[in-house]
Amino acid sequence: MKTVLYARHNDANFCEEQIALLTSTCGKEGWKIVGVYCDVGDQNGKAISWSDRPEMRNLIVRIQKGGIDQVVAESSSRFSRDHRDLLQICELARFSGVKLITIADGTLRPITAMIKDLIDTNLGEAAGDHKGLCQRCHGQILRKTEGLRSSAEPGWNVA
Numbered sequence: 001m002k003t004v005l006y007a008r009h010n011d012a013n014f015c016e017e018q019i020a021l022l023t024s025t026c027g028k029e030g031w032k033i034v035g036v037y038c039d040v041g042d043q044n045g046k047a048i049s050w051s052d053r054p055e056m057r058n059l060i061v062r063i064q065k066g067g068i069d070q071v072v073a074e075s076s077s078r079f080s081r082d083h084r085d086l087l088q089i090c091e092l093a094r095f096s097g098v099k100l101i102t103i104a105d106g107t108l109r110p111i112t113a114m115i116k117d118l119i120d121t122n123l124g125e126a127a128g129d130h131k132g133l134c135q136r137c138h139g140q141i142l143r144k145t146e147g148l149r150s151s152a153e154p155g156w157n158v159a
Helices: 012-029 054-065 083-095 110-127 131-145
Strands: 002-009 032-040 070-073 099-102 106-108
Touching (some): 002 012, 012 032
Parallel strands (some): 070 099
16 A cells, blocks of 8 residues: 655654654555655644645645555544544545545544544533543544445445
8 A cells, every 4th residue: 555644743753753653553554655744833822724734735736646545644633623624635535546544543534534523522622631531432433434435435325
């Protein structure tokens, strides 16, 4: 599998740690790394659009050009913390035939990205700092929705 890595953090050391973790995971899975993209920089604590991150823009161009099978990141929040941006990235990857895979969340699809965002936003706020609860619930929902298809995917039958 031709694999591209993506990391993002405001601290370069944490980006390097993410890349090391992703590289190790790819080695264990037997995936060939054909590119690495890493956005580093302080965004003053505000969420910014993927289009404002130079390496993410380069990654999007790479996805659209083809020649890769998947993009691997630490978690879906590395792609974007904004659910609209995350859904847009998921759709773009899907239409280009590229999988988005995260160590924390598994394979991202538009439906799983939306569910994750809802859980992270709503349950996360309700649970306060009980992040472990959110992660356990999120993991269970992702496992249950892993086999679901989007109505736009080939093979969808409405009876």
